[in-house]
Amino acid sequence: MIDKVRQIISDLLDRGEADAVLALANEHGNVQPYLYKKGDSLDNLVLWPKYSMGPIVQSIQNADPALKLAVVVRGCDDRALVELAKRNQISLFNVRIIGLACTEAEAKECACAHPYPRSIDVGDKIDGIVSSDELAEVSGKDYGGRLQFWKDAFARCIKCYGCRNGCPLCICEDCVLEDDAWVKAGEIPPPFPIFHLIRAYHLSDKCVECGECQSSCPMDIPLTSLYAMIREEFSGLFDYMPGADEDRKSPLVTSLEEEPIREGTA
Amino acid sequence: MADVRVGVFICHCGTNIGGVVDVPSVVEYARALPNVIYAENNLYTCSEGGLASIREKIAEHNLNRVVVAACTPRTHEPLFKNTCEDAGLNRYLFEFVNIREHCSWIHMHAKDDATEKAKQLVAMGVAKVQWLQPQQEYEGDVLKASAVIGGGIAGMTSALSLANQGYEVHLIEREKELGGLVKSVNRLFPTNVDADKVITPIIEKAKANKNIRLHMPAELKDVKGFIGDFDVTIYENGADNVIKVGTIIVATGAQELKPDGFYNYGKMDNVVTQLDLEGKLKQDKKWIDDLAGVTMINCVGCRIPERTYCSRFCCITAIKNAWILREANPKAKVVVLHRDLMAYGVEFEEYYRKAMEAGVLFLRYNLDKPPQIIGKEKPEKIKIHDELTDSHLELPCDMVVLTTPLVSARDNEAVSKMLKVPLGDGMFFLEAHLKLRPVEFATDGVYVAGSARWPVDITESISQGYAAAAKAAIPMSSGKIKVEAITSFVNIGECIACGTCVLACPFNAISVVDTDGKMHAQVNEAMCKGCGTCVATCPSGAIQQKGCTDQQILCMIETLAGGL
């Protein structure tokens, strides 16, 4: 699989279809985003562990908007790029997507139900994980049980903002979670559920299922389960998946004529 | 909140509030609230004495925030805001607390609870008022020019009305001549005067008026801008032409329904609509002498499930034409079949009576047993079921006239999108408020007159033409519009130009612009209506609404949560 990626990258660079290709490289034992130019050796190219490419594309384009960029993306990156483009944070105009489908092991790592980009260049599309054990556990409880589950989980929160920082779609310059009016400084854990419910609501039309929130969390809070529940509710109401369609606007912003609530769900 | 000095005025409203709420205890409670410098109660705060007291106390105690706890802001808020302004305090540093409609009047038998509630509501108001900021109302210029779209009777009336007041009027007509539907009409009820004699002088006046610039034929292509400053693009003489105006009047009229599928229309000769008949009557009238019988069928294609409305003046049109035919040929059997007759008022009722006296037969029919036309290429007889006598009649009939409603003009959807004004039932234009604002749209600066809004007769078209012109003249005469300072505003530093608010705004008042290299949202104050939908959509709170910021509402929630 990795050889195929190397081939695609060098072809794009040789043919001049891309000025630079964003991928991952193992440099001195550390995996980091790497911008390959024409003539660079591709020996240090790696595909795993994954890295959130959305914010990197943003930085690159801010520095050099005219650059013809190609980027190796997994499903979550692809979706993140779409949502960022919708919100004018990046432009997909001059960007060539190199779509990488995840393996079963990789999908299991993130408990991801859509481990593939819109168009796949390398790898095979697999079905993905529909439900993790945790998610099944929470979904099966009644209101009281669920509330206790989440209260206990969020009682561990040390307000490190790791989930917010790692999320490719948390792009606000002035995050309300750092505004004293909403979340007072110095209160650990933040009062339930204001921090996490506000973030969940903000991301309900943006969550691309990358799992960065949970992997960033030092306190093992089962965030991917929470966001899986959020995504399911949102999809049930609006038949909308963030990142699936570049031209479709978020149902939360549009009129009922443009994006209705699905019948029988409200 | 440096040096905030709040004054609280609590109203008894006679016994309306005072009879349930223990007002003195609420006053004492208010005095103890943070930053409240002064509190008093009044018997009637809205009385001259109450207002004088507010003015005095603002001066005496150097108050810079005022809270009145009384009835509903929907009645007296402007009054109290004016009072603050008279005393030199910015009118936006005022907060109204409702302790009557929302408290004393609905908890009449729970006096302790009502008093407790009043205290909390006052505390919430006092908390909010401290976060209010002084505001200046946005003032925009209004061009003293108007575009009237449609050169029918309503459009010409508006155009002449505005032109005679000295405004520049651009009259835009799609066809090659002015006059609209009236030009196709033979005579006008209830005086039976020749329609041409009425419409022609108006057309001449419109053409001759120095202030009316006639664009004919011309098609409306695009409209940009907002009240005071519209760019109207029309296509005339083979090219685009952009007209700059301050107001726009929509007078695009309507069209007669062609009843395909009803009563053999289009399949048999001599089955015509009222408008077809008007055309025939304008030419030579010899054919009337040969008529054995004419039957008019009213309410064809309307007052049915697919089109439930009544088109208002078609009954009287049928009566008019029936009477004309009967008078021209007293031997002809002239019948009007109806499902209720709309002949309201003094003149129309009289008109109906005269038609009956002339021998026109009025019979009621039912859709369950509709009339049947007997004939091959054209009608020869008609079989009618009379509802009143529950019997069948067969009458000689060489002509059937179908009375059909007006339906919306074909361009309404396109025009509504260009002007960003809504369409209602039947795709007619939807006014701001049926009773209170009949010739305006919710969008400022755009008005409507005539059948574009709903089927109307000439009298109503003219009245509405005058009304729309009068409304349009208001902003144009002062040359300025003032916008209440409850609009949204953007903190440029916080905004990431994601464009979400742009999409959320029902009035297209927000756009993304570049200021010194930073992209950010910007609110057009002239177009912003102050709904605040944008604010609720922004995840970062970069856009806020004056008088309703997150901070101002949060402090009310906190007060409520804390003081319980």
Added chain:
Amino acid sequence: MIDNGFEPKILAFCCNWCSYAGADLAGVSRLQMPPNLRVIRVMCSGRVSVEWVIKAFSSGMDGVMVLGCHIGDCHYIDGNHRTKKRFVLLGKLLGALGIEPDRLCLDWVSASEGQKFQDVVTKFTSRVKELGPNPIVAA
């Protein structure tokens, strides 16, 4: 109305043109209601931020109401379309976290519906009484 000794704290956001006016009419008509309700006035129900409601629940409100114009009648054309979508969604999110969605009331009251306002408020207060105190702040 059940009498379990619990008096819920209820906050309602009402829009100036419809529900607030409807509430006024209820007052003018002297339609009596339980005294648990506190109203905050906004120009349009579209202004009601989901974050406010989350904050209200987080701070201890037992029930929150968002009352706007009927769909199609919004003074600001379609501000209330967003209101509907947001709060239908919030109901689901609350449920996902284990907070009873019935604690959130989304309804439409026109300026002429004083009776409906009384009805909606009375029924909601009763329901919240049944549900008991806000489970977030309860131990």
